[in-house]
Amino acid sequence: MRITEATLTPLYLTLTHPLKTARGSYATRDGFLVRLRDEEGHVGQGEAMPLPEFGTESLATTHTVLRGWLSALKGQTLEDSIEGIEATLVPSASEEMRQRGARIRGIDSEQRVPAAQHGLELALLDLVAQRKGVPLCWLLAEEARQEVLVNALLSAEEPEDLAREAQAAVAEGYQTLKLKVAGRSLDMDEARVRAVREAAGPRVRLRLDANGGWTEPEANRALDRLGWYDLELVEQPTPPEDLQALWRVQRRAPCIIAADETLATPAAVRTLLTMDLGGGPAVGAVVIKPMVLGGLLPSMVVALRAAHLGMHAFVTSSIDGVVARAGAAHLASALPSGDLASGLAVGRLFADEPRDHPYQPHQGLVRLRDMPGLGLNPDLIWDR
Numbered sequence: 417m418r419i420t421e422a423t424l425t426p427l428y429l430t431l432t433h434p435l436k437t438a439r440g441s442y443a444t445r446d447g448f449l450v451r452l453r454d455e456e457g458h459v460g461q462g463e464a465m466p467l468p469e470f471g472t473e474s475l476a477t478t479h480t481v482l483r484g485w486l487s488a489l490k491g492q493t494l495e496d497s498i499e500g501i502e503a504t505l506v507p508s509a510s511e512e513m514r515q516r517g518a519r520i521r522g523i524d525s526e527q528r529v530p531a532a533q534h535g536l537e538l539a540l541l542d543l544v545a546q547r548k549g550v551p552l553c554w555l556l557a558e559e560a561r562q563e564v565l566v567n568a569l570l571s572a573e574e575p576e577d578l579a580r581e582a583q584a585a586v587a588e589g590y591q592t593l594k595l596k597v598a599g600r601s602l603d604m605d606e607a608r609v610r611a612v613r614e615a616a617g618p619r620v621r622l623r624l625d626a627n628g629g630w631t632e633p634e635a636n637r638a639l640d641r642l643g644w645y646d647l648e649l650v651e652q653p654t655p656p657e658d659l660q661a662l663w664r665v666q667r668r669a670p671c672i673i674a675a676d677e678t679l680a681t682p683a684a685v686r687t688l689l690t691m692d693l694g695g696g697p698a699v700g701a702v703v704i705k706p707m708v709l710g711g712l713l714p715s716m717v718v719a720l721r722a723a724h725l726g727m728h729a730f731v732t733s734s735i736d737g738v739v740a741r742a743g744a745a746h747l748a749s750a751l752p753s754g755d756l757a758s759g760l761a762v763g764r765l766f767a768d769e770p771r772d773h774p775y776q777p778h779q780g781l782v783r784l785r786d787m788p789g790l791g792l793n794p795d796l797i798w799d800r
């Protein structure tokens with residue numbers, strides 16, 4: 417395919433209420449939309465929404481890098497395939513491989529720019545899938561699921577408000593609820609978790625996310641007490657850098673421990689996926705954030721490797737816009753297992769979400785339609 421046009425548009429999202437985590441709070445999100453047109457008139461869309469505290473480059477770097485890549489890409493031709501996309505994005509020493517892609521970066525470029533990579537990769541995947549007339553997930557796996565289980569993210573602070581939120585989510589059909597913990601007293605968190613469990617009933621899955629906010633002893637104490645409320649899993653109980661602590665916490669935990677912030681550096685991902693301290697994988701699950709891992713293709717590699725080691729993997733957004741969440745939904749549908757819900761039901765947190773789009777969750781599910789590529793109309797984002 418030949419890229420005839422490549423544009424970069426700023427994307428600025430506002431949350432209706434700041435989302436508080438143990439590591440800070442999110443009130444707005446800043447990034448870019450990538451749009452590519454091919455010689456047949458298809459338009460592929462991607463999104464770059466950096467999250468530097470999770471190891472991505474800064475917004476300014478995303479901007480500079482994507483501007484450079486897109487201006488280089490315009491007018492170039494690349495193979496209509498995953499290999500063509502990889503050859504474009506992953507600088508390879510092999511001349512044969514480079515021939516299949518477009519030339520946008522030197523093989524000596526050392527800079528890690530996962531959000532920029534995500535943005536361009538997604539637009540290219542959308543284009544290739546449209547050209548082949550298949551949903552994007554079909555490029556990732558032959559047996560992609562049509563439905564993706566998603567969790568509701570509860571955002572209230574006070575137990576009574578959380579109980580109301582939980583009840584509403586269950587009434588909407590969500591079977592998995594997620595709650596941010598840590599950064600406050602354990603008594604407070606216990607009251608919050610108890611309120612959610614009582615409001616949701618015994619059958620709903622309940623997951624917690626500490627965002628690295630507990631020390632190892634605090635995490636152990638918290639899990640001892642909160643485990644009483646029957647937890648599905650806990651994301652990142654301890655600080656991201658200490659893999660051994662995560663491993664030790666998992667050993668005595670009453671539920672799955674999921675590594676999330678720990679996946680911020682390639683070195684930690686490698687260690688996590690090769691660490692052998694005896695007795696199975698280091699942790700029960702890994703959280704796959706495509707924006708942090710540099711796109712859907714590198715995410716797929718991590719998820720497959722995790723599955724091979726007996727770890728669960730589930731996808732979450734990084735509080736991204738609808739284009740990135742659409743890509744993440746296609747990734748989630750292509751993972752080896754769809755048992756654990758994906759964190760993709762965050763659209764309702766935004767003040768400026770497009771009203772009507774195909775990735776709206778219904779009854780705790782995002783259903784992928786049989787449309788070429790992402791199936792997102794390029795006007796959607798502006799048409800509100």
Ligand SMILES: O=C(O)CCC(=O)c1ccccc1C(=O)O
Nearest residue numbers: 569594676732733734735759760
């Ligand atoms: O999982 C979800 O439902 C939403 C994703 C989420 O919680 C999140 C959003 C932005 C930054 C970090 C995180 C996280 O999972 O830790």
Ligand SMILES: [Mg+2]
Nearest residue numbers: 625651652676
């Ligand atoms: Mg998390």
